[in-house]
Structure formats: structure tokens, C-alpha cells
Amino acid sequence: MTATLGSVIYPAADMEAAKAAFGAVLGAPAVDEPYYVGFDVGGVQVGLDPNGASKGMTGPVAYFDVDDLDAAVGDLEAAGATVTAPPSEVGGGARIATLSLPSGDTVGLRGS
Numbered sequence: 408m409t410a411t412l413g414s415v416i417y418p419a420a421d422m423e424a425a426k427a428a429f430g431a432v433l434g435a436p437a438v439d440e441p442y443y444v445g446f447d448v449g450g451v452q453v454g455l456d457p458n459g460a461s462k463g464m465t466g467p468v469a470y471f472d473v474d475d476l477d478a479a480v481g482d483l484e485a486a487g488a489t490v491t492a493p494p495s496e497v498g499g500g501a502r503i504a505t506l507s508l509p510s511g512d513t514v515g516l517r518g519s
Contacts, residue, residue: 410479413472414452414516419444425455429519447486468505470515476502479516488514 408466419425428446428464438445444455456464466490476494484490488506491513497503505515 410450410467410471410473410516411418414445414454414515415467415472416454416456416459416464416470417463417467418462418513419455419457420460422457428472429453429455430453463483464465464513468513468515473516473518476504476516479518480504483508483514483516 417425417429417500422441422444424440426436429444429446433448434445436444437452438454442457448454451510456462471479480490480494483506487509490504491507493502494502494504497517500519501517502519503515503517505513507513
């Protein structure tokens with residue numbers, strides 16, 4: 408599996424406060440929607456998800472871009488990871504999944 412870091416998503420219960428704080432460091436967001444705010448940082452999307460806590464996010468999650476999402480999920484499962492959010496469509500032909508690693512850390516994957 409070849410992967411590149413595509414995004415880091417932070418849960419943001421108070422979206423306006425989070426947007427102001429991240430904006431102070433990162434500038435204007437590239438995406439500014441009620442359901443997601445994203446900043447482009449050197450080609451990596453730093454995102455704020457107002458629904459992150461309801462999705463079980465307790466901190467930031469790094470999402471790695473992979474060519475074959477289903478194969479990457481299978482590879483991580485074979486290495487002992489547990490799927491916490493199965494592959495789902497997020498728009499534009501992209502799908503994401505999250506997994507809990509044996510270490511207890513969460514990792515996200517994004518691909519087709």
C-alpha cells in the first residue's frame with residue numbers, strides 16, 4: 408500500500424471559535440461550509456468537522472490518500488486494525504474509512 412498524507416481533521420464543537428483560531432495561523436479557509444471548514448497547508452487539507460464528536464472523534468485524525476481504499480482497509484485489518492467507520496461516500500467520487508489500530512490510535516483512509 409502506498410499512501411500520502413491527504414488531510415488532518417479536527418473535531419470542532421464550536422466551529423466559529425475553531426475557525427478563528429486556525430485562521431489566525433493558517434489564513435483564510437479554502438473551504439468554508441457549515442458542515443466542514445478546510446485550510447490548504449502545503450497541499451494537505453487541515454479540516455474542522457463540527458460533527459466530529461458525534462462521530463466518535465476525540466482528537467485529530469490523519470487521513471491518508473490511497474489508490475485502493477478497500478485493499479488498504481483489508482491490509483490494515485490483516486495487521487490487527489479494527490474498522491470503526493466502514494468505507495463511505497463523501498462526495499466527488501471519494502470515499503473514507505477510519506480504523507482503530509492495535510495501539511489504540513485512530514487512522515483514516517481516503518480513496519476510491
